[in-house]
Amino acid sequence: MTSWELSPLYRHSHTLVLANSPNLVSLHRDRLVLRSLADLSPIRSWTLPSLPHPLTTFAASPSDPNYVLVYSAKQRAAWVVDPAKEGEVARIEVGNEGCVAMAWARTGDGANPTVMAWAAHHLHLSLFPLPSPSSPSPSPALQPFRILSPKHSPSPSSSEEQGTGYSFRPDGKFLAVLERHQARDVIGVYSTGSASAAGEWALVKSITLPDPTSDLADLSWSPCGRYIAAWSSITDYTVHVFTPTGTLLSTYTPYASLSPPASSSTSTSSTSSRKPSSASTSTPTAITGNKDCTLTRLDRSTHSYVGLGIRTVQWGRDGEWLSIGGWDGKVRVLSRKGWGAVAEVGVPTRLTGGVGTQNVWREPPNWVSNTRGHGILSYDPVPLPHSLTPLPLDLTRPNPRMGVERIVWSESGRWAAVLNAAFPNVIAIFDFSTLVALASNAHEGETPPRPSLHTLLLLCPSSPSPSPPTPALAWQPSRAFSDGEAEVLCWVGGEKGFGMWRAPTSRKEKGLAECVGIPARGDFSAHSLAFAPDGEALVLSSSPSTSTSSTASAEGTFCVAYPVYEGDEVHVPSGGRAAADESLGGAGGRTWTEDEAEEGESDL
Template sequence: MDFTEIYRQSSSLVAFSPGGHFVLTALQDRIIVRRTDTFQITRTWLVDASPSQTNLFLSNKQNVNVKAKSSQTSSSLASDNWITHCGWSCDSEYILAAFAKRGVVHILKLRDEDWSGRIEAGTEGLTKAEWAPDGRTILCFSEWGLRVTLWSLVTGTATYIQFPIHPDRGYAFRADGRYFILGERHKSKDTLGVYDAAESYRLMRHFPLPTSSLSSFAVSPTGNHIAVWEGPLDYKLHVLTLAGNLLATFSPEPDPGFGIRNVAWHPNGMFLAVGGWDDRIHILDSLSWSAVATLELSPRVPSTVKVWREPPKWMENTEGRGFLSYERPQGVHVLPLIRSDQTKPNPKSGTAQLEWNTTGDLLLVRFDNVPTAVHIFDFPSPQEVFVARLRSVLLHSHPVISSRWNPARKGSLVLCCGTQGVYTWSDEWVSESGEEEEMAECIGVPAQKFEARDVKWAPDGKGFILFDKDQFCCAFEVEDEEVEAM
């Protein structure tokens, strides 16, 4: 791995462009664009953080008869001038920069220094802004779940949709970007709206949901089905068509007592992985919508499963530079399970993460009961007998904070634990005999002070971004090392 220098950032707003040629960084009220080949700055903007007229009027009204503010309040007001959301359009032509607390969104053009756009929210406020898949429409979610506004850069018009349930997890686009699906609440009932993005977001379907309190939903990769599930107190998942027809309802027996935490569609839409606050993961198939396999967390790892353990004090031994392979303990291994108190809110239990790799033959699972471990389950191909099994377990000295599959390679994983190192796992290592084998390595970040808290892959899968609280760096594969490995 070849690491770049350490750069400043704010709110973890750093992103590769869709083509992977640029890196976008938000630093307080500035937007910085760098080239990924040299990391030289290509463009930089000082974005106007002045509030919208409505926001300014409401702020002045609230501040009437208010005495001088404390230094803590002044610091809070200074952070209001920071960019809260930013991102690339799908063709890397435009950049979005939003100040949610100011109620404004700026649109910048990469190759035109003089062109810019500005969107001002009204009295409804602004909590979130992002691009639609077409790269010419911006979604703006208002405060208090009042509405979502879709602003078109092509026509200069806006489409308003009322009463979205969740601005963070209650909406989705179909994989081809044709339909926008939004969870709504009308007359105290959960509903789902389907809007045609190619027809200025014209309403196509609007139907009630069988849920009493919608937690979230997920659209299948094929776009034919929608999985919706209840809140945290009811373990129920419903599968519907895009027309609103209910196909099946899944609820395990016996009832675990808590709801669903994570749901992940298989890349080809054939399976659906469901995990709750218990230690079980149910795999549903798209033929019967019933559980064809149940994966359960066990404190004892069988000897047939490969266990990779982070070497103790490897950071001190390598002085934070270079890389070191994981240890391979033999025999049956016992995991250090944490017993959570189920009587308290948000107990540390259940499935913290469910994520398939690009081909769907591997499933990554993280359990809150074992925060230092990553489980990798192996799934057969469609031509083989369906038997899911635990393949590998990665054990670490600190709790795993973030883990991501490579978006371009089927067997490459990167994760971080809030330390000055990054951890990789791959099943694409070619041995001397010519066979593919697993390899897990600890890689130190060559910096005096850096704690990797999150990681994001580049679109081509040849590098990734590592985030600290207010810093970031990038790591890329070294071509010479790839040749030697082959």
């Protein structure tokens, strides 16, 4: 990839990339517009006469058929429409108990599309199977399957499933839900319509936790479908790994094996008879769970960060490892071979440059205003040693700016991008190639080398803020990274453009960090991004929450960036320019000159 070509800007309040489809659908006021993702030419548009405002949910089904869910909590009703037929497929009326959120179920092949609805006060989770496209019209009444007492429900303002208390197996045949029954957490495993011969939902397993006082925050099914990880809330640092049949494989609690420092003879004698703590060593491979630990909660270390718990959990490549981001700012990686921690990494406060191949790149200051959004600029290399200053810790806030907010793995599993809330303008990229090689052909009991920090990306926002927003980032679904094509990470942070980092393809390379401007007329600040499934289009939006759900009904703008590879024909999308009244101005690619850009804007 050597360049990007950019589409014009379009007004919208929500935009969705349809799964398994070369199209996208955008919502502008009461109009739905279906466009071709290749050139944004309109395919059809229609008006929803009863469209409510503001919307609580605007989401596309994750599989065929490509239905769109429109839900308004204020009107207590949801509409399911089919962009291909311009028709209303179904309408869901919410009862008097109310509904705090709706989402699409990720059911497998052969199952009808299903809408999930969470009632207020955690009363129940309803699953509405929709009629198939071949069903007669009008559609029959929807009979939901109800799951009682779900512990959590998704936030309408969040576009991520994490923190919602449910997870689907990758093939969509089973659903795991975190429930609360008789003051105890339980994991219910349900078969979806694609898993049963009758096509109905059913409870197949209820998993009880080893500790009846456990307070779980969320759970996640592994990409391979063989494991379910469930972790505790902010009050503790505990991760359980189960099989779908309910067998407990491991309980990981890194701080449970830490005893207080031997400051007196009494403490020395009290700990001398215990097994030495291996977690106090400096090597990350020595961190273990508490399988053989007999320490009580009162015996645990009283260090300031103990008890802050887990903030985010992400499965790695093919379920080979589980990455845990804590409020202590550390990322611990567990291997499925024994479920012990094989790595512990974090954003350093000082880089000396004496060990490894650490690279630090800084975004050019005021590059948008200096270039007027034209062209692609490289990040500036930062000489080492270099120091980072975290945000001042304000413990008076309920959620202080600290800890690991996001862990995003690349498709190959070699790279992981980490966002630490204490360093809001820093993107840390770690190299886990040693773990990938070990998972491929290593023997049991072999100690893997330590993953290393490869690159630090320092962002320089044009409008500095004491509480800057967290950048949104995503790895490009690579079309051929196994054939030598470099993996690409893209991010946005409220600028009139986006950033990208191209991973090195050999040990001699350092990678390449660039910022891509959007030479569009008018104000535009990208807050969210989403790749098309094939990775050949990147949707950039000025609305902070537009990927799957949003409570905001304010009007924003969006554009699409198309990667251009060496040898490819230059593609300048122009179909949308004659597409009606949403177009705001031209935004060409890097090959546009300033005069050409101004001429293109005047034509609109």
